[in-house]
Amino acid sequence: MFNRKTTMPTPAEILPGRAEAMDVAQPHAVSGMALTPPYPDGFETACFAMGKFWGAEKRFWSLEGVYVTAVGYSGGTTPNPTYQEVVTGLTGHAQSVMVVFDPARLAYADLLAMFFENHDPTQGMRQGSDIGTFFRSVIFARDDVQVSAAEAAVVTYQQALAAAGLTAKLTTQIVPVGEFFFAEAHHQQYLARNPGGQSGLKPSGVLFPRGASS
Numbered sequence: 248m249f250n251r252k253t254t255m256p257t258p259a260e261i262l263p264g265r266a267e268a269m270d271v272a273q274p275h276a277v278s279g280m281a282l283t284p285p286y287p288d289g290f291e292t293a294c295f296a297m298g299k300f301w302g303a304e305k306r307f308w309s310l311e312g313v314y315v316t317a318v319g320y321s322g323g324t325t326p327n328p329t330y331q332e333v334v335t336g337l338t339g340h341a342q343s344v345m346v347v348f349d350p351a352r353l354a355y356a357d358l359l360a361m362f363f364e365n366h367d368p369t370q371g372m373r374q375g376s377d378i379g380t381f382f383r384s385v386i387f388a389r390d391d392v393q394v395s396a397a398e399a400a401v402v403t404y405q406q407a408l409a410a411a412g413l414t415a416k417l418t419t420q421i422v423p424v425g426e427f428f429f430a431e432a433h434h435q436q437y438l439a440r441n442p443g444g445q446s447g448l449k450p451s452g453v454l455f456p457r458g459a460s461s
Contacts, residue, residue, distance in 0.1 A: 252379060252380055253372040254372075256324075256380075262338050264328050266326065268327050269327065269432070271430075275316070276436035282317045286315070287349075289351070291389075294343055294345050294387035295346070295386060295387065296382075297366035299382070299446065300319075301438050301446060302448040303343075303365070304316050304437075305439070308436070313353065314348060317429055320341070320381075322385055323339030324339045325340065329431070334379065340381060345427050356400070364455050366451075368384040368404070369413075369416060370418065374449045375447075384419040385419065385420045389423075400455075406456075
């Protein structure tokens with residue numbers, strides 16, 4: 248069950264999943280907002296995978312302009328997967344965080360900067376000792392505007408790594424967001440309810456040049 252695969256599963260390997268979605272009826276443990284839609288008019292969503300989703304979610308929920316965050320599974324094939332299924336590597340999903348934000352108060356470019364600064368996007372199918380396709384670095388773009396911003400950010404951060412003397416190449420994927428499957432309730436805002444838990448994030452230490460990808 249816990250074979251940490253580093254290659255994406257073939258169609259024949261994909262687990263079947265289920266029709267029932269996870270029950271995430273409880274409000275956000277920090278903001279008190281509902282995790283699920285509808286969200287306020289004019290607000291936008293972003294989705295990122297950058298290693299363990301506990302630590303990734305915590306990085307985003309405190310940003311000014313963020314309405315709500317949630318952890319879940321993106322980029323795979325199995326419908327409504329469980330955590331135990333995702334970590335077999337046989338659903339194709341990455342552990343991810345969804346961010347609902349007010350674009351009048353927070354730019355998508357600032358979310359991209361937070362994304363790159365808080366993990367190592369050169370690791371491929373891993374983050375440090377956390378190994379598996381479900382720990383890969385991904386920007387799940389919802390439209391062409393986010394795709395363009397993400398592509399510009401990749402170029403900018405690769406240049407920043409080079410300027411810092413690091414030769415590793417970015418392995419971050421930019422893909423359409425597809426369906427975001429909410430993770431189990433006990434994973435939502437885990438580090439708010441378990442402050443001693445490990446974030447799992449392994450940043451490179453290189454800052455993202457602010458304003459470069461606007």
